[in-house]
Amino acid sequence: MTTGKWREAVEGKKWTEVSDLVEEMAGSEVLIRGRVHTYRPQSSKVFVILRQSGCTVQCVAEQSNVGVNMIKYLKQLSYESFVDVIGVVVVPKDPVKGTTQKVEIQVRKVYYVNRALERLPLGVEDAARSEADIEKSLETGTPAVRVNQDTRLNNRVVDIRTPANQAIVSIGCQFENFFRGNLLSMGFVSIHTPKLLAGSSEGGYAVFRLDYKGQPACLADWPQLHKQMAICGDLRHVFVVGPVFRAEDSFTHRHLCEFVGLDAEMEIYKDYSEIMDLVDELFVFMFTELNEKCKKELEAVGKQYPFEPLKVNPICSIKKGFCSRYQTYRTGVEVDPLGDLNTESERKLGQLVLEKYKTEFYILHRFPTAVRPFYTMPCADNPLYSNSFDVFIRCEEIMSGGQRVHVPEVMEKRARECGIDVKTISTYIDSFKYGAPPHGGFRVGLERVVMLFCALNNIRKTSLFPRDPQRLSP
């Protein structure tokens, strides 16, 4: 790092976290490191707001304490620079406005750790402004800056510093932890499946192709085949968390070309309701946990992007939350009985479920076989329908699942019916010839579920470094 004076000054001292600065520490000298969030110079004083992740504290440098040279030095600080501050904790008479910490630091010394450019591509305060505050500023005649999405994403290292974005990253991390932790406690094993596949995948999506040492290869558009092969390998209940690649030209608010897939697969004993029961219990629990344990983070998101917490009704969801497609007609949504749902029907159905069951989370099952992949098990009583389901929150699909065909002859027949050359999937089909249990599973996209959980309007807000048909950097 830096050397000389700084090294001498900090030697033997401990750093204090900004979040730990409380009134009980009044009078003690502390060493803190943080960013220059903002500063306000006066003639013989400089007020610096120091930020560390989501926490801020006001530091006051007075000429009588630090000397005239230090005041000059502080008047040339640049925003977002890292500095080390040595100072004394004091409790101000009038509480400081706009900082997270109530105490103030009387500055003794300040050292630059890393100096940021004078002009940044966007300001953190600008990036953190809510739409409501921008609207309000218009009335005052001095309109506040509105940072557009491309500027944010082009300069994600600055954009990600806003309280809402810090919280979104944390919510995604928590969601994944709850998913993993709960499945592990149910006896699932975490596995990793290869993303590099020979030939072209049969998942039904456009894939990214590449040359693998002279062989044609593609990037996995789901770990579907390999998680099923893990079940054939006696692993019984598995999950995979990892990137999923889609070369689709989808320019929507909810599609990415690379995202994080949470995939599970399990043996089943009687029928696919075992999977839906698990999904129901797991997700109701996870959403409830998130609402409880991420209160601070949800508040931070809501401050910039106001939203209502997701309504999850556990009892209703567990006992009656499954809507078969047949029920759908009765509840008033008209859809093609052998076709897929469109966005409009999804929305209408979601409203009906919310009114009747007071939940924005629900499962729709028994989809027409024609709209599901070839490996979906047809219903025993009517092969035009399948043992499959989708999960919705806030009227949008977050998850698909279902029972898979485990009988090689049935799979070959289904592949042919779907126009797939059986030869190209022979390794996959062979897996089932060596003995396979009935099984099924489900998949959810991390960025999409976090987007809908927080009612955000764009999936690019929940991906740290999003990839879409037009964006491959940073």
Place this chain on the structure above:
Amino acid sequence: MTTGKWREAVEGKKWTEVSDLVEEMAGSEVLIRGRVHTYRPQSSKVFVILRQSGCTVQCVAEQSNVGVNMIKYLKQLSYESFVDVIGVVVVPKDPVKGTTQKVEIQVRKVYYVNRALERLPLGVEDAARSEADIEKSLETGTPAVRVNQDTRLNNRVVDIRTPANQAIVSIGCQFENFFRGNLLSMGFVSIHTPKLLAGSSEGGYAVFRLDYKGQPACLADWPQLHKQMAICGDLRHVFVVGPVFRAEDSFTHRHLCEFVGLDAEMEIYKDYSEIMDLVDELFVFMFTELNEKCKKELEAVGKQYPFEPLKVNPICSIKKGFCSRYQTYRTGVEVDPLGDLNTESERKLGQLVLEKYKTEFYILHRFPTAVRPFYTMPCADNPLYSNSFDVFIRCEEIMSGGQRVHVPEVMEKRARECGIDVKTISTYIDSFKYGAPPHGGFRVGLERVVMLFCALNNIRKTSLFPRDPQRLSP
């Protein structure tokens, strides 16, 4: 699933896990599902060993109980098929040999769930045989089958069913869990970084190239740049678990073209010993935990591939385990002071450390700058050396780490010295111009650490579906 008679027979019944079959259940009727591990027909009896994951139980069908047709039916079972067995738990007079469960099942009914082919590409018992048992069989004159690695990997769904392989998957899962759990408890955040990168990476490895909607792209050979950008985005301590891609033509026992990287990055305050302290504490803890909590799994691996548990000496490792390269010379390994270690020196050094400190886990630091990537921070006292380290277990490297350059000017200088066109990494360098804290991190490959922890001779044994220069399937 199947219908008719089977459905009637199992309706309303609960399945019992093979692992739950104990003497206390004697006399009760149970319904179990499992694979036909082996069977032995006699005139009016059939003995079936039923396997469920790692557990086995003997089922005895007697003509007097099940009738002549069922006996005929059972004499045509095929190995590895899934069957449902209804029977009564009994405690046999003479304990059953070779099964994990001590009780026996008196069969009432058996139903096929899924029939495996008569001839499998390899037998699970053959795949599970230790080298010692094969050697022993040679003496008897009827040599046992030795399954070669390609047969195993080509038919991984069968190979993975052996007790050793089931255990290896579980150890990998546990290692990842300990890694995640411990870092989360230290305040790290789990993030995901994009695997699709614009242009070609600067990680120094051969990369897989592809076309991304008309733009040249490659697969990330480490999440290095993005995890550093996350630190510049105020996330402070992050880790990434995900696939890492290398197009290297490395035909060795320890290289793969796709593997699981465990990557961490953190702010540092004084120097890079903060990272080494964390690595030391984390890994000594994890290895100790694995040795304690995966006893059954380690035993299963050792049965087929005998090995000595990894010697980890916590006190020694924490207090004195760091060996600087300078110490190396004194301990008798001759190496080029500005060059890298070769395999021979690594081995010799490992032996010396084991003798002196009684640990097979140690950290070597202060590598010559010339053998580390351009983003490695040179030592303040001698820029020919760098603030970097490697971690070794059983004389092989499992991890690299170090402090990164966070000062844009130094980074540009280092890039130029390493022959990198600064323009191609401008986004990366810009990240540090917007204010960056001193930071560093480390990376470890999951498959390699599990391989060395279990003293296995090939990394393909610890990857579920390995990818190497010649293997892209299954």
